[in-house]
Amino acid sequence: QVQLVESGGGLxxxxxxxxxxxxxxxxxxxxxxxxxxxxxxxKGLEWVASIYYDGTKEYYRDSVKGRxxxxxxxxxNTLSLQMNSLRGDDTAIYYCAKDGIYHGxxxxxxxxxxxxxxxxxx
Amino acid sequence: DIVMTQSxxxxxxxxxxxxxxxxxxxxxxxYSSNNRNYLAWYQQKPGQPPKLLISWASTRESGVxxxxxxxxxxxxxxxxxxxxxxxxxxxxxxxxxxxxPLGFTFGQGTKLxxx
Numbered sequence: 001q002v003q004l005v006e007s008g009g010g011l012x013x014x015x016x017x018x019x020x021x022x023x024x025x026x027x028x029x030x031x032x033x034x035x036x037x038x039x040x041x042x043k044g045l046e047w048v049a050s051i052y053y054d055g056t057k058e059y060y061r062d063s064v065k066g067r068x069x070x071x072x073x074x075x076x077n078t079l080s081l082q083m084n085s086l087r088g089d090d091t092a093i094y095y096c097a098k099d100g101i102y103h104g105x106x107x108x109x110x111x112x113x114x115x116x117x118x119x120x121x122x
Numbered sequence: 123d124i125v126m127t128q129s130x131x132x133x134x135x136x137x138x139x140x141x142x143x144x145x146x147x148x149x150x151x152x153y154s155s156n157n158r159n160y161l162a163w164y165q166q167k168p169g170q171p172p173k174l175l176i177s178w179a180s181t182r183e184s185g186v187x188x189x190x191x192x193x194x195x196x197x198x199x200x201x202x203x204x205x206x207x208x209x210x211x212x213x214x215x216x217x218x219x220x221x222x223p224l225g226f227t228f229g230q231g232t233k234l235x236x237x
Contacts, residue, residue: 033223035226037172044215044228044229044230044231045164045166045172045215045217045228045231046228047225047226047227047228050223050226052223057223059223059224059225061225095171095172100162100174100177105222105223106219106222106223106226107160107162107177107219107222108162108174108177108217108219109162109164109172109174109217110174110177110183111174112171112172112173113171114170114171115171
């Protein structure tokens with residue numbers, strides 16, 4: 001069955017960097033778009049970034065453009081999120097999520113990982 | 123950006139009674155070429171990631187109990203739990219994917235509790 005396992009979260013100072021990973025199993029990343037969604041403590045869900053099923057396109061919310069980069073390693077079946085110039089309002093649980101449609105352009109999020117906590121604080 | 127607004131923010135319902143959560147989008151999420159509403163519902167229990175319940179406004183995911191149903195079209199949508207069970211206590215979110223792939227937006231969430 002589909003499994004997504006995030007790692008790489010932790011405490012980082014403002015202006016610092018962090019790289020999150022999401023190990024996927026039960027399916028191949030080359031068939032599905034993938035997403036990062038975050039949730040600040042006690043708050044709602046916020047889409048962060050997406051990558052096309054074929055890796056040719058990436059999309060970001062405005063507040064992370066130029067600071068975050070989504071990527072994937074097909075050989076390792078792993079999704080990544082490189083986060084630079086981190087700010088306090090980036091503090092959140094970061095979830096990776098699998099798109100719901102095979103070879104789709106982005107839709108609902110059919111499977112989610114357990115999340116990894118990123119805390120940006122001095 | 124399409125703004126999703128849920129109502130109410132919180133809701134308390136007795137066991138076995140009906141629970142209704144509303145979601146309104148700032149513009150239509152009905153795609154005319156295929157007549158499908160690009161709207162999903164998720165359930166998030168405390169300490170857990172969200173779980174997809176319904177896609178395309180009314181298509182229940184495999185394994186989701188049939189007491190959960192989705193309805194609506196265009197800009198107004200409803201998630202109904204026909205007979206509330208204790209395990210349904212959670213926060214429920216709607217999400218639009220009409221503006222894919224340029225962005226996805228969620229409602230602010232509705233917290234459902236037992237009265």
